[in-house]
Amino acid sequence: MKPIWIVDDDPSIRFVLEKALQREQLPTRSFVHPREVLQALDDLPPPGDPGAEAGPQALISDIRMPGGSGLDLLAQLRERLPSLPVIIMTAYSDLDSAVSAFQGGAFEYLPKPFDVPKAVELIRRALEESQREAAVAEERLGALPEMLGQAPAMQDVFRAIGRLSQSNVTVLITGESGSGKELVARALHKHSPRAHGPFVAINTAAIPKDLLESELFGHERGAFTGAQTMRRGRFEQAEGGTLFLDEIGDMPFELQTRLLRVLSDGHFYRVGGHSAIKTQVRVIAATHQQLEQRVKDGAFRxxxxxxxNVIRLRLPPLRERREDVPLLTRYFLQQSAKQLGVEPKRISDAALQVLGTFDCPGNVRQLENICHWLTVMAPAQVIEVKDLPPEVLQGQVGTAAPVAATATVAAEAAPLPRTLAPAMMAGAVPEASSDWEAGLRAEAMTLLAQDRTDVWDVLCDRFEVTLIQAALATTRGRRIEAAHKLGIGRNTITRKIQELGLDAD
Structure with a gap:
């Protein structure tokens, strides 16, 4: 087993950690200065050499040492060993440095003086995460495909794409909003004989009725007021390739006739034009609606x-492919971190399990947004259950009531989520409810009706948690600034965070 590396200039700290880990049968290697760690990494033989000394499986480092800073060491380790879990030890007076540690990609921080069993438990979590990340990295060897899915329903979709790979047949993709219909259309194009041509997408529901005809078929100069020049439409832009018509069920009825004519004989006219234009375009359409019902209602030809409806592909909603949630979540966390230029966050098995039970009405698109939110708002490098967005936690306990007034679930059944509303992401300020006092009164009445004797403590704790989380959201985790905004002292906010369990593992 690879050792845990300990970096601290205090021999007593090194001794305590070494003995505690040895009792757990975990090998260790200790260093006094960060430069010794870097030198030891340089001295490691290439992987695979017989008898080569193993590198670290996890590293725990003090934040302030005469030989260098633990944060500087962390930054260099992220470049050399990006998947290595690093725990930063810090004195209580340095707790604000923990924010910098998280931003630098630390797995977790350990305040001094620490409880030894708690430190060992934290190190074990880091080891489990290291092993999990190694397994995931092995699974990810090679380039990621344009679509992800291991569920049987998605495998059926992949097989259908494969069968259609050499065909130019028209395809109708059905599925709920956010389920990835455009991704399927792009995959059909990429693996078709038209892959060398353009892929042009248009959402027929997003363009005003008066402009949609010109968007699809183009217009001649002077065809209408404002038509200063001739303009090629989407059919011409997609020549030799694929035209993706999203939300086809919302196309205006009168335009459906023109589309039918193009599909029938391959010719169309620009708006205001008199010469037929021949087109060689494969059409792929998609809708979240039941087109059969739209036909019965007289809204669709x-x-x-x-x-x-030559070939129909049904894309399953995410709730029918829950086994894909872990794969998609890790992928979206990686992508979100890349977009934001930060270290990718990891997610615990418990949090993944809760996320997998969430119905995700917005499907894959909503899961992607949740991962983006977690990348910004989760306080630690490892996402725990308590870090999940409120809608996920509320869905877990079945509470989807409006925020405004009537919270009627007991505190033990629905503890206050220790996360922040999505509206707070990126500094947005949620609109204040004008009836929050009525909501508080309703919650108090509910708890009092249960003959509880701890109503004061329960509601005061939840009130303090909400205030502190809101203040930390507005200051991006800077505790001193949050305390200043709340009008309390730095020591007070630190004590409250500990008492309320806001920094609990």
Missing amino acids: EDLFHRL
Whole structure:
């Protein structure tokens, strides 16, 4: 087993950690200065050499040492060993440095003086995370495909894409909003004989009715007021490639006739034009609506429906492919971190399990947004259950009531989520409820009706948690600034955070 590396200039700290880990049968190697760590890494033989000394599986380092800073060491380790879990030890007077540690990619921080069993438990968590990340990294060897999914329903979609790879047939993709219909359309194009041509997408529901005809078919100069020049439409732009018509069920009825004519004979006219234009375009359409019902309602042409419905692919909602949630979550966390230029966060098995039970009405798109929110708002490098967004935690206990007034769930059944509302992301300020006092009164009445004797303590704790979390959100985790905004002292906010368990593992 690879050793845990300990870096601290205090021999007593090194001794305590070494003995505690030895009792747990965990090997260790100790260093006095950060430069010794870097030298030891340089001296390691290449992987695979027989008898080569193992590098660290986890590292625990003090933050302030005569030979250098633990944060500087962390920054260099992120470059050399990006998947290595690093725990930063810090005195209580340095707790504000913990924010810098998290921003630098630390796994967790350990305040001094620390409880030895708690320190060992934290190190064990880091080791488990190291092993999990190693397994995930091994699974990810090679380039990620454009679509991800291990569920049987998604495998059926992949097989269908494979069968259609050499075909130019029209395809109708159905599925709920956010389920990834455009990704399927792009995959169909990429693996088709038209892959060398353009892929052009248009959302027919997002363009005003008066402009949609010109968007699709283009217009001649002077065709209408404001048409100063000739403009090519999407059909011409997609020549030799694929045209993706998203939300086809919302296309205006009168335009459906023109689309049917193009699909029938491959010709169309620009708006205001008199010369037929021949097109060689593969059409892929998508909708979240039931087109059969739209036909019955007279809102969609039956002949156009049959022209589009040559091959139908149904994309399953995320709730029908829950086994894909861990794979998608880790992928989106990686992508979100890359977009924001930060270290990717990891997610615990317990948090993944809760996330997997969430119905995700917005499907894959909503899961991607949740991962983006977690990248910004989760306080530690490892996402725990308490860090998940409120809608996920509320969904876990079945409470989707409006925020404003009637919270009627007992505190033990629905503890206050220790996360922040999504509206607070990126500094946004949520609109204050004008009836929060009525909500508080309703919650108090509910708890009092249960003959509880701890109502004061329960509600005061929840009130303090909400205030502190809101203040930390507005200051991006800077505790001193949050304390100043709340009008309390630095020691007070630190004590409250500890008492309320806001920095609990």
